[in-house]
Amino acid sequence: MFPLSFRVFPRASPAGVHGIQDVGPLPMTPMVIDLRRTDDARDVVHRAVQALAEGRAVAFPTETDYVVAASARHEAAAERLRCLAAERPGEPRLTLALKSADEALDWAPRLSPLGQRLSRRCWPGPVTIIVEDDHPDSLVHRLPEGVRRLIVGSGKLRLRVPGHPMLADCMRMLAGPLVLAEPGGTDDTPAVTAADVVARCEAAGAAVSLVIDDGRARYAQPASTIAIDEAGFHIVHAGIVSEETLRRLSSLMVLFVCTGNTCRSPMAETLFRELIAERLGCRPDEIERHGVVVASAGIAAWGGGKASTGALEAMRERGADLSGHESQPLTENLARQADVIWTMTASHRANILAQFPEAGGRVTMLSPDRHDVIDPIGGTLATYRKCAEQIREHLDRRLDTLGSRLFGGS
Numbered sequence: 001m002f003p004l005s006f007r008v009f010p011r012a013s014p015a016g017v018h019g020i021q022d023v024g025p026l027p028m029t030p031m032v033i034d035l036r037r038t039d040d041a042r043d044v045v046h047r048a049v050q051a052l053a054e055g056r057a058v059a060f061p062t063e064t065d066y067v068v069a070a071s072a073r074h075e076a077a078a079e080r081l082r083c084l085a086a087e088r089p090g091e092p093r094l095t096l097a098l099k100s101a102d103e104a105l106d107w108a109p110r111l112s113p114l115g116q117r118l119s120r121r122c123w124p125g126p127v128t129i130i131v132e133d134d135h136p137d138s139l140v141h142r143l144p145e146g147v148r149r150l151i152v153g154s155g156k157l158r159l160r161v162p163g164h165p166m167l168a169d170c171m172r173m174l175a176g177p178l179v180l181a182e183p184g185g186t187d188d189t190p191a192v193t194a195a196d197v198v199a200r201c202e203a204a205g206a207a208v209s210l211v212i213d214d215g216r217a218r219y220a221q222p223a224s225t226i227a228i229d230e231a232g233f234h235i236v237h238a239g240i241v242s243e244e245t246l247r248r249l250s251s252l253m254v255l256f257v258c259t260g261n262t263c264r265s266p267m268a269e270t271l272f273r274e275l276i277a278e279r280l281g282c283r284p285d286e287i288e289r290h291g292v293v294v295a296s297a298g299i300a301a302w303g304g305g306k307a308s309t310g311a312l313e314a315m316r317e318r319g320a321d322l323s324g325h326e327s328q329p330l331t332e333n334l335a336r337q338a339d340v341i342w343t344m345t346a347s348h349r350a351n352i353l354a355q356f357p358e359a360g361g362r363v364t365m366l367s368p369d370r371h372d373v374i375d376p377i378g379g380t381l382a383t384y385r386k387c388a389e390q391i392r393e394h395l396d397r398r399l400d401t402l403g404s405r406l407f408g409g410s
Contacts, residue, residue, distance in 0.1 A: 030059070030201075032194060032211040035166065045166065048210060049173045056209035057081060059197045060170075062162040064126045064223045064240060065190035066197035068208055069167070069178045072096065072151070075144040082150065083204045084181035086188065091236075092153035095128060095160050095180040099171045102358065107157060109135040114250055115228040117339055121249045123161035124168065126219060126240050130227040133157045143176075151179055160223070166212055192220040252402075253293040255338035256366070257348050261298030261327035263311045263377050263384070264344045268366065268391045269296040270320045275395055295338075297330040299351050310376055310384035318388065335359045340402065345372040366394045368401075 033044050048058050055074040059066055068084050070077035078094065085093050096107065101123040104111055108131040111119070119129060133140055133152050140148055140157065151157060160180065162168070171178060183191050183200035191197040194213035201207055224239030226246065233250065235243055254272065258265035273294050277284040280292070287294070305327035307315075315322045328334075335341065335356040341363040343349040352363050366373060373394070376387040 030198065030208045030211045032198070032213050035061075035212060035214040041166065041169075044212060045169045045173065048166075048170050048212060051209045052170065052174060052178070058170075059194070059201075059208050059211040060162075060164065060167045061194075061212060061214040061217055062126075062164045062167060062223075063218045064221055065182060065192055065217050066194060067095075067162070067180045067182050068197065068201065069097065069180050071174065071176060072143055072147050072179045073176045075146040078144075078147045078150050078179045080206065081179060081181040083206050084183045084201065086184055090154045090156070091130065092151050092156060092158045094150045095158045095182065096151045097167075097171065097178040097180050098123075098159060098161050099168070099177070100124070100161060103177075104129075104159065106139045107159065108133065109137050112228060112230050113339070114232060117252070118226070118228070118233065118246070118250055119159075119161075121337060122241070122246075124163035125161070126163065126221075126223040127246070128158055128160045128223050128225040128237075130156050130158050130225065130236060132229065147179065156227075158225070164214070166214065190217075190220075190222050192217040247291075248288075251288065251291045251293045252340070253295065253338045254340045254342070254402075255334060256294075256296040256342050256344075257299065257330055257352065258296075258344040258373075259298055259300050259348070259375070260305070260377070261296055261301035261329075262305055262308045262325075264373055264375065264387060264391065265296035265298060266307050266322055266325045266327075267311050267315060267388050268342070268344070268395065269294050270315055270322060271318075271388070271392050272395050272399075274320060275399055279399070295334070297328050297334055299330055299348055301327045301329045303328050308377065308384075310379065310381055313381055314384040314388045317385070330355075332356060338362060340364075342366040342398065344375075346370065347372075366391065366398065368394065368397050 035041060035044065038044055051058050052071045055077040057068050057070045057077060057080060059068045068081055070081055072078060081094055087093060101119040104119045111131055115131060133155055140152060183197055191200055193216050194211050198211060219240050222237065222239040224241040225237035226233045227236050256265040256268040273284040273287060276287050276292050280287060280290045282290060307322040307325040312322050339362060341359060343365050346365060349363055349365055353360055373390055374387050376383040
């Protein structure tokens with residue numbers, strides 16, 4: 001046991017903060033701030049950030065449960081969380097909380113493409129990921145030795161990006177990550193209210209400086225914990241996100257982008273779907289079952305538009321049907337979800353990078369030689385045929401560049 005000995009704030013309500021209460025007879029009673037009765041949440045953020053920066057522990061709500069957090073830069077503060085976290089064989093004692101999925105490679109540089117995919121799609125959210133920690137460039141090596149012992153177990157890290165805005169706001173104002181303990185009950189049930197977390201701290205002989213109360217956690221279920229390696233992923237602790245959903249989220253998504261999403265990109269989507277089906281030995285409408293999602297969008301597209309007549313006919317001649325296509329604009333969500341974004345022209349690529357710079361490593365021109373795909377809009381059927389043939393040639397060359405991401409499971 002490592003009891004927490006923190007200074008308690010005065011019981012008088014600070015300006016702009018209401019709903020402060022004491023919960024339960026603790027060895028050292030924490031201040032509890034009820035977010036639902038707070039005039040200005042910024043005051044609460046500043047108070048929590050101050051406590052964390054000074055090396056004290058703060059209990060926060062997440063989307064699934066309540067956690068107790070401390071700065072990963074404070075060895076003593078992290079050590080005091082030990083008694084609140086269950087010891088599980090082969091796992092780290094504490095969880096490392098990151099600000100966003102963009103930080104994952106800083107801590108796990110060898111994170112597989114599948115791991116990057118899942119972190120980008122699941123975070124922030126109720127999924128905790130266990131990854132290998134065996135890279136000399138990992139930021140883990142910059143943390144105090146005592147903190148490293150708590151967040152590395154059997155050569156692994158447990159990472160999470162909680163989805164609650166209060167915790168996210170606090171982390172944005174802090175230098176460095178947080179370490180988290182998730183106090184479980186005797187049957188390993190999560191703490192889903194502020195009263196739960198206070199009671200479990202008391203039972204462990206520990207106290208926290210501050211408790212942020214936002215009522216019952218949104219999902220009030222455990223987060224799903226998965227382990228990721230080069231072979232794929234498996235569920236370590238079942239939670240709110242099912243294995244079926246995780247399998248779907250782990251699919252490779254290829255996105256084709258043109259201008260209006262009525263000619264080039266829908267033809268590319270259709271042709272690529274056929275090529276993938278041939279490789280996988282299935283029908284084009286079955287490739288999602290094999291972990292591949294294909295879509296298309298337009299830089300200047302309107303939603304719900306039909307494919308152009310020329311594109312419909314050119315695809316019909318190849319035995320494909322574009323009659324059900326509906327155009328869609330390229331959105332931030334699509335750009336974030338896609339693993340591979342292939343553009344028809346250099347200007348399309350430049351436009352995407354200007355709007356969504358974080359997608360930079362995933363956006364390339366469809367042509368391996370960086371030649372623009374001709375725009376057939378307004379042209380003859382022969383022009384559409386030539387465009388389709390050009391796209392097919394580029395796809396034949398591009399397909400093998402996907403390598404194991406398509407057919408190796410990672």
